[in-house]
Amino acid sequence: MAKKPTGKNTSGRGQRDLTVKVKTAKGRRTSSTRWLQRQLNDPYVKRAQAEGYRGRAAYKIMELDDKFRFLVPGARVVDLGCAPGGWCQVVVPRVNALGEKSGKARGYVLGIDLQEVEPIAGAEIHQLDFMEDGADDAVKAWLGGEADVVMSDMAAASSGHKQTDHLRIIALCEAAAYFAFDVLSEGGTFVSKVLAGGAEGELQKLLKQRFAKVANVKPPASRSDSSEKFVVATGFRREA
DSSP, rough: OOOEEEEEOOSSSSSOOOOOOOOOOOOOOOHHHHHHHHHOOOHHHHHHHHHHHTTTTHHHHHHHHHOOOOOOTOOOEEETTTTHHHHHHHHHHHOOOOOOSSOOOEEEEEEEEEOOOOOOOTEEEEEOOTTTTHHHHHHHHTTTOEEEEEEEOOOOOOOOOOOHHHHHHHHHHHHHHHHHHHHHEEEEEEEEEEOOOOOHHHHHHHHHHHHHEEEEOTTTTSOSSSSEEEEEEEEESOOO
């Protein structure tokens, strides 16, 4: 019969290492093993599990909003590529989509993705390709008008080639930006993930033509060994 923990250190070697080790299983690549071990030991992953968020990415949008304050009560927000839904979970209470903040304007959260997403209280989720013809009109119809915020945590499928992946995500971000130009209200905000890698100059130029301010930020929740960063463009101008 195993002894109950006594609360005392009896090993004589100080506190034990609490890092979870993952053995390389048959058929699993070394890179996959490293990813799994990093996930198991990531404090943001553990925090997301404890607090009921669908992924660690929830903390990225929290940290960006804490800095730039674009998720205000009454805001109408479009989350492009919203699966699995962590960003929508964060946005709902901040824009008061459920009307729980008495005396505050009630916002609206619209998530769209290519795949089906489990429902989220306070958010309307649609399965849609935002690059399809008429997608902007469909979104404005669901919103009942224009959006105050368009945000995207989308990433193109990894090819394993760093430069190719960089170009793909920049192209995806540019597509999201053009979509935002079609649905944003005057003064609105665009937030998108990008990968640093040298090809984002044209994207920055494009955004600076249409927004009053463009900031590039790496929130604390973004892994330090990742080239990921976020662009936050505020003060949308309908006419360049």
